Amino acid sequence: MRPVYMVTGGITKFAKSHPDKDFRLMVKEALDYAMGDLPGISLDEIDGSVCSYFSDHFTRQLMAGAMVQDYVGLSPKPSRRVEGGGATGGLCFQSAWESVASGRMEVCLAMGFETMGRVNTWKGNEFIALASDTNFDFPVGGFYTGYYAMMLNRHMYEFGTTVEQMAKVAVKNHINAVHNRYAQRPGRITIEDVRSSQMVATPLTLLDICQMSEGAAVCILASEKAAQRLGGTPVLVKGVGSGTDAMRMADRPHGKVLLLPHEKEEDYVDVKYPGVHSFRGGRMAAKLAYAMAGINDPGQDLDFIELHDAYTSSEIQTYEDLGLCRYGEGGSYVDSGAPFMPNIEYGLTFSDTSRWRKLPVNPSGGLLACGHPVGATGLMQAVFAFWQLQGSVQKHLGDSTLQLSAPKRGLIHSHAGTGTYITVSILEKV
Amino acid sequence: MNKDIKLPETDAGTILFNVNPIIQKFHYEIDYIHTYAQDTPFFAGLAKQKLLGSRCKGCGYTFATPRSHCMECGSPTEWVELPQRGIVHTFTTCHFGGEAFLKETPFTLILVEFEGVQTLFLSRLLGAEGDEIKIGMPVRARFLRNCKFKPTDVYFVPV
Numbered sequence: 152m153r154p155v156y157m158v159t160g161g162i163t164k165f166a167k168s169h170p171d172k173d174f175r176l177m178v179k180e181a182l183d184y185a186m187g188d189l190p191g192i193s194l195d196e197i198d199g200s201v202c203s204y205f206s207d208h209f210t211r212q213l214m215a216g217a218m219v220q221d222y223v224g225l226s227p228k229p230s231r232r233v234e235g236g237g238a239t240g241g242l243c244f245q246s247a248w249e250s251v252a253s254g255r256m257e258v259c260l261a262m263g264f265e266t267m268g269r270v271n272t273w274k275g276n277e278f279i280a281l282a283s284d285t286n287f288d289f290p291v292g293g294f295y296t297g298y299y300a301m302m303l304n305r306h307m308y309e310f311g312t313t314v315e316q317m318a319k320v321a322v323k324n325h326i327n328a329v330h331n332r333y334a335q336r337p338g339r340i341t342i343e344d345v346r347s348s349q350m351v352a353t354p355l356t357l358l359d360i361c362q363m364s365e366g367a368a369v370c371i372l373a374s375e376k377a378a379q380r381l382g383g384t385p386v387l388v389k390g391v392g393s394g395t396d397a398m399r400m401a402d403r404p405h406g407k408v409l410l411l412p413h414e415k416e417e418d419y420v421d422v423k424y425p426g427v428h429s430f431r432g433g434r435m436a437a438k439l440a441y442a443m444a445g446i447n448d449p450g451q452d453l454d455f456i457e458l459h460d461a462y463t464s465s466e467i468q469t470y471e472d473l474g475l476c477r478y479g480e481g482g483s484y485v486d487s488g489a490p491f492m493p494n495i496e497y498g499l500t501f502s503d504t505s506r507w508r509k510l511p512v513n514p515s516g517g518l519l520a521c522g523h524p525v526g527a528t529g530l531m532q533a534v535f536a537f538w539q540l541q542g543s544v545q546k547h548l549g550d551s552t553l554q555l556s557a558p559k560r561g562l563i564h565s566h567a568g569t570g571t572y573i574t575v576s577i578l579e580k581v
Numbered sequence: 582m583n584k585d586i587k588l589p590e591t592d593a594g595t596i597l598f599n600v601n602p603i604i605q606k607f608h609y610e611i612d613y614i615h616t617y618a619q620d621t622p623f624f625a626g627l628a629k630q631k632l633l634g635s636r637c638k639g640c641g642y643t644f645a646t647p648r649s650h651c652m653e654c655g656s657p658t659e660w661v662e663l664p665q666r667g668i669v670h671t672f673t674t675c676h677f678g679g680e681a682f683l684k685e686t687p688f689t690l691i692l693v694e695f696e697g698v699q700t701l702f703l704s705r706l707l708g709a710e711g712d713e714i715k716i717g718m719p720v721r722a723r724f725l726r727n728c729k730f731k732p733t734d735v736y737f738v739p740v
Contacts, residue, residue: 171602211609277679286620287646290731291703292690293679300673301692308671308716352675401646401692401701404653427671427692427701 152252156378156385157578158371159192160534161185165335165366165522168268174204174215175222177367178262181527182223185369188547191382192371198256199229203243203263204526205236208278210266219262229256236282237461238393239263240368240529241565241574245391247372248576257377261533264367265524275363282568284399296360296462298400298569300352303464306428307354309479314354316482317463318345319499321358321519323491324460328516330495330552333531335364335522341498345463359463364522368530370537384541389560389579390444393572394435400427400569409434411441411474413448422478430570433472440562440575441474449474450508453577454558455539456490457532459566460517469564473575475510495552514539514553529565529574536561540580617730619649622660627735628728632663634698645695645702663695663702665722666740670694670701672714693720693737708738 161184163169163177172180186192202216212218216232235242240263247261267275280293292298306312319342328337345358378385397403405423409431410416425431437449446452456473460466467481476484484490488501490512515521515535518528538544539561544554558580565574596606617624626633635647639656651658670692678686689709692701706720719740728734 170599170604211607271680273677273680273683276677277681280679285615286617287732288703291705291733292675293682294675294677297673297675297678297690300675301671301690304673304716305671349676351677352673355673397652399646399703401703402644402648402652403701404699 153254154375155248155251155372155388156375156581157388157533157537158373158378158381158383158385159185159189160368160370160530160537161188162333162368162527162531162534163366164333165364165524167335167363167365169365174210174264174266174367175219177264177365178219178369179223181367181369182260182262185371189371189381189383191380194224196377196381197225197228197258197260197371199250200225200260200262201243201246201250202230202232203234203239203261203530204232204265205234205239206265206278206525208281209269209275211269219264225260235572236567237459237525238529238565238567238572238574239526240531241563241576242393242529242572243526244370244529244533244576245393245574247370248388248391251372251374258371258373260369260371261530262367262369263526263530265526266365267363267524268365272363288399294352296355297352299462299464300355302400302427302468302569303355303462305426306464306468309426309428310482312467312482314346315342316485317359317467318342319485320460320463320466321345322497322499324513324517324519326495326497327492327514327553328520330548330550331516331521332548334516334520336362336520337516338520355462355464361461361518361523364524366522366524366527368527368534370530370533384543385581386537386540387579387581388576390440390442390446390577391574392436392439392441392443393574394432394439395572396425396430396432396570398568398571403427403431408478409438411438411449414474414477418477424478428468429478430468430472430566430573432570432573433469433564433566433575436564436573436575437473440577444577444579446577449562450476450510453510453560453562455514455555456510456512456562456564457515457536458512458517458564459528460513460519461523461566463519465566466512466517469566470512473562473564476507492553511555514555529563532563532565533576533578536563536578540578620647623647624730627724627730630724632665632722632735633660634663635659636661643698644700645693645698646700663698667693667695667720669706669714669716669718669720671716672706674710689714691720691737705733705736706738707736
């Protein structure tokens with residue numbers, strides 16, 4: 152494998168619906184933005200693409216990736232579609248990485264979109280639930296928020312996690328997004344707002360859950376030689392990892408924790424793993440990405456994280472999978488203030504602030520506040536991570552509040568189903 | 582050759598929601614010929630008020646939601662009858678749902694844990710609400726008399 156760099160990226164505004172644009176135009180807009188940000192690049196430089204979108208039901212158009220490919224002017228170059236539920240964008244990013252790392256392409260475009268506003272929210276929930284076992288799960292529950300609420304209730308039972316700790320995640324991500332003009336649902340909210348919003352599946356309320364969205368995002372990845380030629384401020388893709396777990400969460404076994412380099416078996420003598428409270432696929436993805444990137448202690452070696460917070464609870468679960476804290480400590484990790492931006496006032500008081508190093512999680516606002524147009528989401532995270540590492544947040548958001556001071560390494564995390572496919576990619580400033 | 586040929590006009594119009602851009606209603610419907618294939622004995626069991634799980638012939642791992650090959654070692658499994666009593670492993674009450682289930686809300690989902698079985702079973706809980714529902718609560722299976730050959734032919738109630 153040879154080194155791969157991200158050389159530019161672009162996103163569209165995420166919104167409940169964009170009736171004035173179809174998916175092709177959305178991707179074109181994101182691509183034009185990315186190319187406009189790297190004057191040295193032209194379509195001739197791009198050797199091929201990978202297109203990501205989750206649901207044919209939402210698009211009501213098979214082969215939509217091929218339509219994007221010709222719309223943006225890349226035919227007859229190679230392209231393919233990747234799909235893996237909520238992790239579709241993360242898989243697309245890694246698929247484009249593989250194209251360049253293998254030597255098959257010098258420059259590869261990862262492009263993703265989703266158009267979820269073409270059906271009502273409840274029909275959309277039904278489409279998403281078709282990504283659960285249609286023999287045994289869909290006919291009984293038919294609702295992903297219900298599945299996550301069950302996982303969360305077990306997390307609360309096992310580890311004492313509270314609804315207020317979850318609400319703090321919502322407060323953090325919505326307030327971060329106030330400074331992100333691409334976000335769908337920014338807002339200065341409080342714990343009380345989260346808990347008093349409509350109950351969806353106990354104990355998850357409307358503000359604990361991300362929204363249906365429309366939007367697109369693109370990343371352009373290049374070999375070292377091509378990155379040097381194209382100029383700009385490239386960022387190295389230092390490590391990639393991915394993992395899986397049983398499609399049906401009822402099938403998750405109870406075994407031993409997969410250990411990260413900074414952990415010991417005695418840390419977890421009482422934890423039955425993964426159960427329905429943790430994501431073994433996420434732990435595997437992190438373990439592989441850390442090994443490739445040479446990360447020994449993620450809490451010390453990373454400077455920020457953009458993770459897949461489709462639910463406040465899954466952000467807390469993911470802190471643990473990524474090894475930012477031990478399994479069971481996700482709630483305390485939020486209470487400590489560690490994943491909050493250092494320069495933003497959240498109206499919260501933090502306990503135990505010295506226990507963990509400050510490591511902002513979802514400075515962009517994450518899925519909870521940015522929205523979740525599924526095929527674009529994992530690429531949107533890569534674009535925000537890219538801008539962070541370039542130091543170009545002010546330029547792209549027109550506001551420098553979310554710019555961290557001199558970040559060296561960031562992690563992006565994309566997640567499908569109830570933890571069925573998960574990707575972790577690590578980006579590093581060069 | 583009839584050079585004056587025209588398509589017949591109809592009075593069926595398009596349902597428009599908006600004109601700039603044009604947004605229209607589009608209906609889509611389909612019937613699938615869905616087979617339960619190797620999972621068939623489970624659904625046939627429901628009609629006989631039996632809950633069938635799978636036990637691995639290689640490693641003995643027992644699955645509450647059946648599968649004909651073991652997730653742990655890949656060996657074929659055999660059918661075993663599951664106990665009809667278990668405990669609530671976790672739960673939630675859904676106040677919203679996918680469109681097909683909206684009319685059933687609120688409904689309570691549980692994962693049932695059975696003695697001697699390594700995996701869980703997703704089902705509905707009836708007969709308990711709100712704070713009455715607890716992890717560890719004993720529950721027992723009930724079956725529809727008129728089987729629909731769906732996993733909802735079985736549901737659970739508090740013991």
